[in-house]
Amino acid sequence: xxxxxxxLLSLCGFLRGQETxxxxxxxxCCKDGKERGQESQDCTSLPLISESTTCRIAQEQCCxxxxxxxxxxxxxxxxxxxxxxxxxxxxxxxxxKTAKTCCECCLLGRAAQERGLSCDLTLAVWYQCGLVSxxxxxxxxxxxxxxPAPELPKAQGDAQNTEDQCKAAGCSQSCFNGSCACxxxxxxxxxxxxxxxxNECLLGSHHCRGGERCIxxxxxxxxxxxxxxxxxxxxxxxxxxxxxxxxETGTHNCGAELExxxxxxxxxxxxxxxxxxxxxxxxxxxCIxxNECLSVTGPCxxxxxxxxxxxxxTCQRHSxxxxxxxxxxxxxxRCVxxxxxAGPDNSCxxxxxxxxxxxxxxxxxxxxxFNSISRSxxxxNECRNYPGRLCAHKCxxxxxxxxxxxxxGFKLAADGRNCDDLNECESSPCSxxxxxxxxxxxxxxxxxxxxxxxxxxxxxxxxxxAxxxxGHICSYRCHNTPGSFLCTCPATGYTLAPNGRSCQDIDECxxxxxxxxxxxxxxxxxxxYKCLNFDCPANYRRSGDTRPRVDRADFIRCxxxxxxxxxxxxxxxxxxxxxxxxxxxxxxxxxxxxxxxxLRSPTPSHLPHMDSPEIVYDIxxxxxxxxxxxxxxxxxxxxxxxxxxxxxxxxxxxxxxxLAMNYVxxxxxxxxxxxxxxxxxxxxxx
Numbered sequence: 001x002x003x004x005x006x007x008l009l010s011l012c013g014f015l016r017g018q019e020t021x022x023x024x025x026x027x028x029c030c031k032d033g034k035e036r037g038q039e040s041q042d043c044t045s046l047p048l049i050s051e052s053t054t055c056r057i058a059q060e061q062c063c064x065x066x067x068x069x070x071x072x073x074x075x076x077x078x079x080x081x082x083x084x085x086x087x088x089x090x091x092x093x094x095x096x097k098t099a100k101t102c103c104e105c106c107l108l109g110r111a112a113q114e115r116g117l118s119c120d121l122t123l124a125v126w127y128q129c130g131l132v133s134x135x136x137x138x139x140x141x142x143x144x145x146x147x148p149a150p151e152l153p154k155a156q157g158d159a160q161n162t163e164d165q166c167k168a169a170g171c172s173q174s175c176f177n178g179s180c181a182c183x184x185x186x187x188x189x190x191x192x193x194x195x196x197x198x199n200e201c202l203l204g205s206h207h208c209r210g211g212e213r214c215i216x217x218x219x220x221x222x223x224x225x226x227x228x229x230x231x232x233x234x235x236x237x238x239x240x241x242x243x244x245x246x247x248e249t250g251t252h253n254c255g256a257e258l259e260x261x262x263x264x265x266x267x268x269x270x271x272x273x274x275x276x277x278x279x280x281x282x283x284x285x286x287c288i289x290x291n292e293c294l295s296v297t298g299p300c301x302x303x304x305x306x307x308x309x310x311x312x313x314t315c316q317r318h319s320x321x322x323x324x325x326x327x328x329x330x331x332x333x334r335c336v337x338x339x340x341x342a343g344p345d346n347s348c349x350x351x352x353x354x355x356x357x358x359x360x361x362x363x364x365x366x367x368x369x370f371n372s373i374s375r376s377x378x379x380x381n382e383c384r385n386y387p388g389r390l391c392a393h394k395c396x397x398x399x400x401x402x403x404x405x406x407x408x409g410f411k412l413a414a415d416g417r418n419c420d421d422l423n424e425c426e427s428s429p430c431s432x433x434x435x436x437x438x439x440x441x442x443x444x445x446x447x448x449x450x451x452x453x454x455x456x457x458x459x460x461x462x463x464x465x466a467x468x469x470x471g472h473i474c475s476y477r478c479h480n481t482p483g484s485f486l487c488t489c490p491a492t493g494y495t496l497a498p499n500g501r502s503c504q505d506i507d508e509c510x511x512x513x514x515x516x517x518x519x520x521x522x523x524x525x526x527x528x529y530k531c532l533n534f535d536c537p538a539n540y541r542r543s544g545d546t547r548p549r550v551d552r553a554d555f556i557r558c559x560x561x562x563x564x565x566x567x568x569x570x571x572x573x574x575x576x577x578x579x580x581x582x583x584x585x586x587x588x589x590x591x592x593x594x595x596x597x598x599l600r601s602p603t604p605s606h607l608p609h610m611d612s613p614e615i616v617y618d619i620x621x622x623x624x625x626x627x628x629x630x631x632x633x634x635x636x637x638x639x640x641x642x643x644x645x646x647x648x649x650x651x652x653x654x655x656x657x658x659l660a661m662n663y664v665x666x667x668x669x670x671x672x673x674x675x676x677x678x679x680x681x682x683x684x685x686x
Contacts, residue, residue: 033046075088270285560574614663
C-alpha cells in the first residue's frame, strides 16, 4: 500500500476521535474521495459531501492517494513495456514526475534481477521506490508467477488445528492450524490477524497488456484500455475494439451513384454501374478511358503508331505522335519525356516536384498530402484527424496547419495549445467589486448595495427604509441615502441616540432649557415639558419641601390645617390633597393593562387608635374614555391601590385623574385622601 494511504488512514483514526458530531463518517468521506480519484477528478476542488473540515481533508487525501497510485502504476507499465523512461521526459508536470520516478525505480529492480543481485535494495531510496523496485525485480525472477506469495505467519508452537484455536486467533478472513491466513489478492498486516488488499498495479504483479492501464480493486485488479480505438472503431463493454459498420449505421458519405462497402476500420464507395471494356472507374464511380497506347507492350505491331480513342485505340503506320507526358524531340524523330518540374511554375504549385518518365510526383510540404488521382497536394485537416489531442479547447484547421483557440473566459497559453484563465477583473467590468473565478468572474457589491438582476454587473442602492423591516430600523423616520440610510427624530424634544437609530427624550428640566417661572415646577414629559404650579386650597397647607422640578415619583401633598374653632373645617372628611404627574407614551402594541401609579397605605392592623377601617379606592374625575381603573392588592404588609391603563390612548392627550382613598368604617366614610394624577400621553411611542 502507498505510504500516503497508510498515513491518511492513521489521520482518519485520529480525526474520528476528534469529531463525532458529523452524521457522515470519515470512512464515507474517504470512500467518496477514492471514487472521484478513480474518475481522475481534481482533488483540490471536489464537491463536498459534508460541512466538516475533517471530512474535506479525508476526501482530498483519499482522492490524492488513488491518483498517485494510478500515476505510479502507469510509470511501472512504461518501464515494463518499453524498458526505458524516455517517453516521460517530454513534460514537467507533477503527474509526469511521479510516473517517471516509479518508472525509474522499476528499472532499478529489473537491473538488479538481470545482474543476479538481491531484490531488496540497499540503496538509500525513499520507501515507495523500494517497494516498486522490489516488485519489478520479483516479477521478472524465474520462480515468480507474477503474483506475490500469500503471506502466512509462522505457527506459534505446535498448536493443533482446532476450532477453538481459530476462534481465539480472531482472524479477519481465514484460519489454518490456529494461524491467520488471507484470501488471494490480500496479505496479512503486522497484527497477524487483519488482511489488507494487495495493490497488484503498484507491485507490477498484474497481467495487463500493452496499451492497457492497471486499476486496483479490492482483492484483484482490472485492465482498462488507455489508447483510443482510432477512427472507424468503437470500444465495447468487454474492453475490445470493434469495427464500426458505416454502411449499416448510415454514417458514410457515398453519393447516390455509389454503393457503400464496409471495410475494417473504414468503408469504400463502389460504383453501382460497371464500366465497359476500355474504361476504368475512378474513386467517384466515373468511367475514365484507358490509354491502351501507354501499355508496356503496346497494342500495335512494329512500325505502327498507336492512337488512343474513347474506349479503344487505333493503329496507323508510323507517324510520330507523342502521348501524355512526352513530346517530340528537336528533329521530330522520337518522343522524349517532358520535365513537368522544370521552371518556377511547376505542376506542384510551390511544393517539391520529382520528375518521372512520362509523369511526375509532388513532395508535399508539412501539413499537406499528395493525391495521386488529382496529382496535387491537398491540405491535411489535423483537427479532424486528431480530435481532442492538439488543442485544449477549440481547434480550427487552416491551410497547411491548424490553429488553437479558447472559449470565453480563457486566453491562449504561450505554447499555443493550452488555455489559461483570463482575469476579467483587470478590465474592471463590475461597477464596484470583482472576483475572478476559473473561466469567468463574479461581481459583488459593498454594504448597502445589491447586484442588479438586469445585467449582474451594476450595483444598485438598497432602500433600507422600504424593506419589510424598514419601519423598525429607525425610532421615528428613516431617510434612504446611497449605500446606507439616515434616521431622524422629531424637531423638538428629542435627540438622536449614539446608535444612530433610536430617539432619546431631552430632559429640559435637567438642561435648564425650559421656560418655567420661579413659582412653577418643571416636569419633563416625553418630547417636551410642563410647568406645574400646585396650590393648596383653603384650610390646607403644603407638606414637605418645595422642589424646582417634579419627578415621576414625587408627590406634592397638602394636609388639612384648620383654624381654631372652625367646626366645618374639622368635620370635613378630606384629610389631604396630593398632586403627582406621569408621562406616558402612545403604546404601539397594547396587549395587557399597564400599571402606572401605586398608592400605598399601612393595613388597618398597623393603624393605632382606629376601629380597623377598610380602604376603598375610587376614580372621581378625569377618566378619559374609561381608559383607567384602580385595583387594590396587599404587598409586604401594605395596602396598595394600583392605577392601571386598560385601554390604548393615542397622544397627545393630557388629563387630571382625580382619585379618592376612602377609609370606611361600618359602611361610613370616616375620612378620605384626594390624589390628583396629572397624566400626559405623548404622541410618540418612544
